Amino acid sequence: xxxxxxxxxxxxxxxxxxxxxxxxxxxxxxxxxxxxxxxxxxxxxxxxxxxxxxxxxxxxxxxxxxxxxxxxxxxxxxxxxxxxxxxxxxxxxxxxxxxxxxxxxxxxxxxxxxxxxxxxxxxxxxxxxxxxxxxxxxxxxxxxxxxxxxxxxxxxxxxxxxxxxxxxxxxxxxxxxxxxxxxxxxxxxxxxxxxxxxxxxxxxxxxxxxxxxxxxxxxxxxxxxxxxxxxxxxxxxxxxxxxxxxxxxxxxxxxxxxxxxxxxxxxxxxxxxxxxxx
Amino acid sequence: xxxxxxxxxxxxxxxxxxxxxxxxxxxxxxxxxxxxxxxxxxxxxxxxxxxxxxxxxxxxxxxxxxxxxxxxxxxxxxxxxxxxxxxxxxxxxxxxxxxxxxxxxxxxxxxxxxxxxxxxxxxxxxxxxxxxxxxxxxxxxxxxxxxxxxxxxxxxxxxxxxxxxxxxxxxxxxxxxxxxxxxxxxxxxxxxxxxxxxxxxxxxxxxxxxxxxxxxxxxxxxxxxxxxxxxxxxxxxxxxxxxxxxxxxxxxxxxxxxxxxxxxxxxxxxxxxxxxxx
Numbered sequence: 385x386x387x388x389x390x391x392x393x394x395x396x397x398x399x400x401x402x403x404x405x406x407x408x409x410x411x412x413x414x415x416x417x418x419x420x421x422x423x424x425x426x427x428x429x430x431x432x433x434x435x436x437x438x439x440x441x442x443x444x445x446x447x448x449x450x451x452x453x454x455x456x457x458x459x460x461x462x463x464x465x466x467x468x469x470x471x472x473x474x475x476x477x478x479x480x481x482x483x484x485x486x487x488x489x490x491x492x493x494x495x496x497x498x499x500x501x502x503x504x505x506x507x508x509x510x511x512x513x514x515x516x517x518x519x520x521x522x523x524x525x526x527x528x529x530x531x532x533x534x535x536x537x538x539x540x541x542x543x544x545x546x547x548x549x550x551x552x553x554x555x556x557x558x559x560x561x562x563x564x565x566x567x568x569x570x571x572x573x574x575x576x577x578x579x580x581x582x583x584x585x586x587x588x589x590x591x592x593x594x595x596x597x598x599x600x601x602x603x604x605x606x607x608x609x610x611x612x613x614x615x616x617x618x619x620x621x622x623x624x625x626x627x628x629x630x631x632x633x634x635x636x637x638x639x640x641x642x643x644x645x646x647x648x649x650x651x652x653x654x655x656x657x658x659x660x661x662x
Numbered sequence: 663x664x665x666x667x668x669x670x671x672x673x674x675x676x677x678x679x680x681x682x683x684x685x686x687x688x689x690x691x692x693x694x695x696x697x698x699x700x701x702x703x704x705x706x707x708x709x710x711x712x713x714x715x716x717x718x719x720x721x722x723x724x725x726x727x728x729x730x731x732x733x734x735x736x737x738x739x740x741x742x743x744x745x746x747x748x749x750x751x752x753x754x755x756x757x758x759x760x761x762x763x764x765x766x767x768x769x770x771x772x773x774x775x776x777x778x779x780x781x782x783x784x785x786x787x788x789x790x791x792x793x794x795x796x797x798x799x800x801x802x803x804x805x806x807x808x809x810x811x812x813x814x815x816x817x818x819x820x821x822x823x824x825x826x827x828x829x830x831x832x833x834x835x836x837x838x839x840x841x842x843x844x845x846x847x848x849x850x851x852x853x854x855x856x857x858x859x860x861x862x863x864x865x866x867x868x869x870x871x872x873x874x875x876x877x878x879x880x881x882x883x884x885x886x887x888x889x890x891x892x893x894x895x896x897x898x899x900x901x902x903x904x905x906x907x908x909x910x911x912x913x914x915x916x917x918x919x920x921x922x923x924x925x926x927x928x929x930x931x932x933x934x935x936x937x938x939x940x
Contacts, residue, residue, distance in 0.1 A: 391917050391919035391920070392883070392913040392915065392920070392923070393919035393922070393923055394922075394923045395923070398919050445723070445724050445918065446723050448726045448729060448922070450919075450922070450923075451726060451729070451922070451923075451926070603670075605670070635670040636669075637669055637670065639669050640723065641669035641671035641676050641728075642669070642670070642671075644671070644672075644726070644729070645670070645671055645672045645673070645728075645729075648729070
């Protein structure tokens with residue numbers, strides 16, 4: 385593992401690190417914010433999964449999460465959204481290939497050799513971070529934006545007891561019935577749609593739900609509402625009697641101006657789950 | 663004036679607007695955050711001047727200022743750092759020409775026709791904003807980072823009673839004796855160094871000081887300490903008995919991770935000056 389950069393930030397350290405990934409068979413880069421408390425104790429961790437076209441850097445510089453993570457003494461992980469580099473397959477479209485890994489293990493060519501973001505986020509990166517940093521991997525929570533909200537919700541529901549809490553900003557909520565999903569799941573997983581269901585938050589919510597609290601924020605003026613299909617997830621949460629809240633935020637769009645506006649709430653929500661009620 | 667974008671943000675609106683600038687003889691773009699209160703009343707305003715290579719966008723997306731401005735009910739202006747576009751002079755160096763206006767009115771060719779950032783920030787843009795938005799131009803404060811800290815301090819000291827308060831993050835504090843300054847002041851203003859003094863915060867502080875409170879934050883591990891010369895300004899502030907504080911922040915560098923870490927303090931400092939002691 386190599387240190388790309390480390391900047392002091394809100395009393396802690398915002399680092400960027402790269403490493404040779406076995407899951408993705410290429411070098412991967414991630415951001416990690418460690419609060420001041422990590423200098424002398426293990427701290428809990430909140431994962432932030434990013435959306436289409438993003439790298440590890442977008443949320444790290446624009447979401448304003450470090451302020452609140454520092455307040456609560458929580459680490460933040462900002463993974464990349466796909467494998468990258470020469471020899472890694474790509475597509476001219478912004479929503480397929482590099483920058484658009486969709487948090488699945490691809491089984492189809494040309495994606496299968498590198499596009500294994502599920503294993504990378506679920507297994508390889510937590511092990512790496514647990515080994516090298518003062519992070520308590522028994523206290524994890526997860527959030528994300530758009531495609532990353534999809535990733536956060538599907539990982540959280542598929543890995544019971546891994547995450548104390550899950551939240552999402554404008555998640556791709558029902559990809560098996562949306563153009564943000566059908567295209568990518570078809571390309572990465574093939575035409576057998578039965579393999580797609582494990583990567584659809586609405587279907588997972590209907591089937592099993594999440595064993596902790598859920599917080600969803602969705603902008604009411606989001607320019608991608610038709611692709612995100614928040615109403616499907618909201619309905620599924622209510623029908624499942626899922627512990628949590630689905631909030632429609634009037635006037636907000638899909639941008640990081642929306643994400644940053646509600647970041648304080650999300651970090652506080654996860655802190656409550658990670659530290660237990662005070 | 664044209665609306666480039668408007669995004670809801672912390673209950674207010676983060677807008678980006680462009681207009682034909684008379685001062686700079688080209689189209690100019692600026693960001694303006696209006697808190698929710700601006701929907702029904704005039705709000706005070708905090709100017710944020712950016713550093714070398716920045717546009718209106720850097721601080722708007724990375725400084726995290728909107729959260730605190732929304733808390734206090736203050737507008738934020740994010741001007742560009744120079745004229746831009748075809749027909750506007752430029753230089754291959756990152757620290758001269760476009761992105762490096764240094765907040766002066768150039769008198770020398772090839773810069774004189776467009777590089778009039780002093781007039782743009784001091785006269786044209788405040789008039790435009792006062793005309794089009796619910797901003798109370800009798801309650802202004804100013805801050806900035808690096809070259810923008812230089813701009814904030816020189817404008818504040820040169821325009822008595824304009825600004826209730828001035829602050830800066832890692833300002834270029836003594837440009838007449840630094841390679842961040844001598845090169846640019848020479849290019850824009852010519853070789854007669856007597857014309858440079860009006861654009862040196864340390865010299866202005868020694869001569870006249872500021873008629874309100876001053877707050878300076880400087881990272882102790884800033885990679886540009888030799889170019890910024892914070893010790894010159896600190897000495898001048900103390901010798902002048904200037905109302906204010908110069909703070910050396912151990913371990914912080916020159917990045918927006920530093921700026922965002924102390925933004926809450928700066929906005930609160932300006933709010934106190936703009937609204938009066940509670």
